[in-house]
Amino acid sequence: MKLQGEQCFLRALEPHDVEHLFQWENQTEHWLVSGTKAPFSKHQLQQYLKNTRDIYADRQLRLMICTDAQPLGCIDLFDFEPEHRRAGIGILIGEDEERGKGIAKCALNLLIEYSFEILSLHQLYANVPANNTPSHKLFQGLGFEHVGTRKDWLLDGKKWRDEWMYQLIDRK
Numbered sequence: 001m002k003l004q005g006e007q008c009f010l011r012a013l014e015p016h017d018v019e020h021l022f023q024w025e026n027q028t029e030h031w032l033v034s035g036t037k038a039p040f041s042k043h044q045l046q047q048y049l050k051n052t053r054d055i056y057a058d059r060q061l062r063l064m065i066c067t068d069a070q071p072l073g074c075i076d077l078f079d080f081e082p083e084h085r086r087a088g089i090g091i092l093i094g095e096d097e098e099r100g101k102g103i104a105k106c107a108l109n110l111l112i113e114y115s116f117e118i119l120s121l122h123q124l125y126a127n128v129p130a131n132n133t134p135s136h137k138l139f140q141g142l143g144f145e146h147v148g149t150r151k152d153w154l155l156d157g158k159k160w161r162d163e164w165m166y167q168l169i170d171r172k
Contacts, residue, residue, distance in 0.1 A: 003063070003114060005106040010063040010075065010114075013052065017064055018045045020071045024094040055080050055119070065093065065107040072098045075107045077115065077124075085122040087115065091138075104138055112142065116170045123169045129154055130162035139166045 003010040013021075025040045055061040059080045065073040073093040080087040091108060093099045115121045126144060128135045140146070144166035152160035 003110050005110050007101070007106040008065050008067050008072070008103050008110070010107060010110050011066060013049055013062060013064060015046070015049055017071060018042055018049065020064075020094065021045045021074075024074065024092060056082060063111070065091075065103060067103065072103055073107070075111050077111070077119075085120060087119075087121060087124060089124050089126045091135075099134070105142065108138060108142055112168065116172070121170065123167060125168070126166045128164050128166065129156075130164055136164065139168075142168070144168045 019042075022040065022042050022045055025036070025045070052058060052062075055077065059078070061077045061080070063075050064071045065075055072095050073091070075092075076090040077087040078090060089108070089111065091104055093104050112124065115124055124144075126135075126139050127150075128139065130149070136146075145168070146164055147167045148165040150163040150165065153163040154161040
């Protein structure tokens with residue numbers, strides 16, 4: 001299976017990706033959904049890349065979303081549970097000017113196919129802040145079902161936000 005779509009492709013992380021990860025991971029507006037409370041150093045990110053093995057050992061997988069070899073963001077599988085054949089999905093288009101062009105949809109389609117066809121997962125899930133309309137459209141547009149709402153789940157500064165839970169079950 002090739003992780004290549006019409007608008008993007010997914011690839012493994014490379015050592016030179018540290019610069020992009022450093023930029024994206026340290027943008028405080030992303031911290032709410034990632035659970036981050038402090039910036040990452042380049043050294044920490046280099047160690048992360050150096051110590052990444054495989055999804056079965058790490059219980060997570062991060063791939064770069066690229067067009068013409070230019071990284072535009074990341075897509076992750078996390079909380080990988082091989083026994084229950086499920087994982088969570090996180091996605092970030094790190095370059096603002098690339099959002100809204102269908103690249104996230106391309107990347108998510110590729111990861112769904114990889115998850116069900118190669119990893120033999122039964123289900124994927126995503127947690128999305130209630131006010132993130134573009135992400136709701138993305139997940140719903142690819143068949144994810146809104147299965148619940150966590151009330152006052154995320155503290156955004158001084159304001160509590162709900163989080164919507166989405167689930168996609170492989171019906172094959």
